[in-house]
Amino acid sequence: MSILSAGQIIKEARQRAGLTQEALSEDICSTVALSKIENGKLGVSPSTFSLLMEKTGSPREVLPTFKNIDDYNCFRLIKETYNDITHHQLDTAYSHIQEIININYADNKFYRQQTMLLYCWLQYSNCYADSQTLLSIIENALRITKPSISVFDIRDISLSYVEYKGFLLIISILIDCKEFDSSVVLLSEINTFIRNFPSQTRNQHNREIEYIHAITYGKYFYFTGDYSNASDWINKALDIYYSENIDAFLSYELFILAELISLKNSNSKEFSPKFEYFIAAATFKKCAFVNRVVDYAQRTFSNASILSRYHVFKKMFPELSFSEMILSDGLYNIYDKDVITIGRLINHLRKTQGISIDKLCNGICSKSMLSKIENNDLSPSIYVIEALLGRLGVNEKDFTFYGNDEETQYYRLKSNIFVSGHLNNIKQLKKSVSEFAAFANKINNKLVLQQAYCFEAQLCEDKNEAYTLLYDAIKLTYIDFNFENINNYILSWSEYNIINGLLKCIYPAPDIFHTHTAFHKLLSNTDKPPLNNKLFSRCHESTICLFLIFLDINKLFNETIFFIDSMNNQLQYFDPYSLNFALYYYALAKANLGQDDSLIFYSKASIGNSYICNDLEIINHFKKDIYKLTNINI
Structure with a gap:
């Protein structure tokens, strides 16, 4: 299995759209250049690849291959x-x-x-x-x-x-x-x-x-x-x-x-x-x-x-000038020594982050395979590339990997799950998860099976059953997994998601100390790898929401306030649902401690995000909680 070249992908997309090379290249690059791209003689930057694919009516997400x-x-x-x-x-x-x-x-x-x-x-x-x-x-x-x-x-x-x-x-x-x-x-x-x-x-x-x-x-x-x-x-x-x-x-x-x-x-x-x-x-x-x-x-x-x-401090940003300049159209010699292939990108990110080959490939592939990938001696499956990039803090949603028929089916089945889940179509979601699980079992690839177990666990009503599925899932890549050793692992978003699910299954737990420690260790894992703000919020929104519930159940209100105060910058990147959740527990903690300063502001900000999420039930519940604790009508 291997990822198709940009030229192959563009040519197939152009032919499906019924476009000539002249029509596709207009306003983007020369017809001669497009011909060389399709024949594998020129490389194409993600920006140019996106424009060409968009013009054919195909997905405009990019291949992770770069000029330098x-x-x-x-x-x-x-x-x-x-x-x-x-x-x-x-x-x-x-x-x-x-x-x-x-x-x-x-x-x-x-x-x-x-x-x-x-x-x-x-x-x-x-x-x-x-x-x-x-x-x-x-x-x-x-x-x-x-x-x-x-x-x-x-x-x-x-x-x-x-x-x-x-x-x-x-x-x-x-x-x-x-x-x-x-x-x-x-x-x-x-x-x-x-x-x-x-x-x-x-x-x-x-x-x-x-x-x-x-x-x-x-x-x-x-x-x-x-x-x-x-x-x-x-x-x-x-x-x-x-x-x-x-x-x-x-x-x-x-x-x-x-x-x-x-x-x-x-x-x-x-x-x-x-x-x-x-x-x-x-x-x-x-x-x-x-x-x-x-x-x-x-x-x-x-x-x-x-x-x-209500007032927001505005900062005056110095004006930037954009003088005329002649720049390239994003094409390059594919044999240039500075070209960043998928393997070279993995090598660059791994070394920049100080991660050893052993730690990165643990449970994904052998050291020999990773070394060959980094040296461009092996073109791996999409599943391996996704897992490796995920552990390096790269958001795989920024890329589309075009592979063979099996890997194309993998994307389609996974997309069906996300779409039916977003539309809250439970019947269709169950069908999509079942189809993905059947596919995973058929190809018997542990990285795909791991995702299948995770999807199945999300549909489980029984916590013990869900825990078993998730524990089996994480052990597919970390066979020695233990909450005590979380800081020793390099985790992808998918693996974060599994561990969040495990935490959800075990709280509220009688062993408060160990549950508390597990949350802190998972949250402190953020710097391995260093995540951008978007991926941080994607990895940790559910962890933080679960942690806030845990703190509230155990009446650790001072820690709630300290924790949210320390997370303020990261909270700005949360979606309205998770932000509503964080502000909700922050306001409740202030109310329980009798801290009325800013209580009304945070309560109203939480309710505003609840309205954006169309979650009317939590609004009524929240107003009652605040009134019960403070006699304040929000």
Whole structure:
């Protein structure tokens, strides 16, 4: 088994789409270059690979093969910057953008385009930038791939995911500047594109474009006084948010706007408690737009004076200049000594993190196999690559591995589980898990069996049965597994997930000391490997939620407060459900200790996140708990 080359993948995708090489290469690279890519004579950077695959209507996730280490670092930093902006961590985002500029965008014009647009999203999110300057930078960024484009007329032009987001940012800026005529023209033209998306290519990225477009259209109608149409578009955005598991991007803006529209449609002269809950939640997330919304609310609602308690400190980021430069289109000689293949990437990450071959390959493959992979003498299965990269702190969701028919079936079956689980379709979820388990048993690969055991355990109603499955799963890669030795293990996200499941099975436990120790050891394992903020939250959100339940059951309220205070930066990257959970137990701990300072703020922020999660039951439960402890109505 081996991973297909980029050229093979692109050629097959182009032929399936019925595109000529001339049509596919337009605005991306030369036809000659595309021919060389397909024939395996040129390598292709992830940025270029994504654009070519997107144009064929295929998944645009990338192969982990890079021109050089700068190419990999640019790819990684762009992913992290987008995640930072999504979670309003603008200081970190700005630092990442500076890092990308310092390595000259890895000599790649597509990375430069993405960086320029990310910078504009950052400054726009900070509510502290000159609109004309931002519009000029966005226009220059779009002209990297569309040199003759008019930003006010995009009819009959094929746009990429990155370009769509650039135009949607232009529209948001125009709405803020009350340039309603120009903004509605662009909204209408993008709406035509969206309606014409082929049903087979309505992937996560297309749905994200639809989501941002719906929010922006709702914003346009709100500020032009058409609250009925505004409601329709915002409801469409909410449907996409809940059905597609959209990342937190614009989520707080969406729910605040939804509540404002509801208040306008009901002719309310006062803001609702729900509106304040959303403002509190956005304030905790350090959303800079809060100040503007509070100012607007104070001019609109008679009872809005109390909202003055909500304020987000805005930092002024120095303007960055993006002068014209000639950069490559992301192609390279595949025989160049600096090319980062999958094996070389694993070698680089392993050595950078100071991990020995023995520790990394433990339970995954032999030392001999790992050595051959790192030296490009062996092309391993997708299962081995995923497991190794997972232990090195690489989010496998950033990549798509194109393998043989068996490995393609593996991806399809795993995807079915995630989709049915997200839609909470229990009947379909059970069927999908059963199909995956049958597949795992058929191929008899321990790394796939490990995932199958984990999926099956999640459906178990009996804790003992679930514990047995999970314990068998972790012993497939760590045969000597013991909670006492957690700090000796290099864990992938999948292995973290299994251990979280084991902890869930054993709490509340009579042996409080050992359970407490197990939680601390798992949480302290974070630095092996060093995780970026997105992967940290993915690994540890469930661990932290379980730990907070454990602390609450055992009345360790001081430790709860200390723990949450020490985790504040990481909490900013949590999804609304996990963040609601953390703030819920933080507020309860303060209430139990009689600490009323900031209790109301954290309680309202927790409730705001609960409304975003549509978890009305926990809201009522929480309000009763706080009132019982403090006589305070939240």
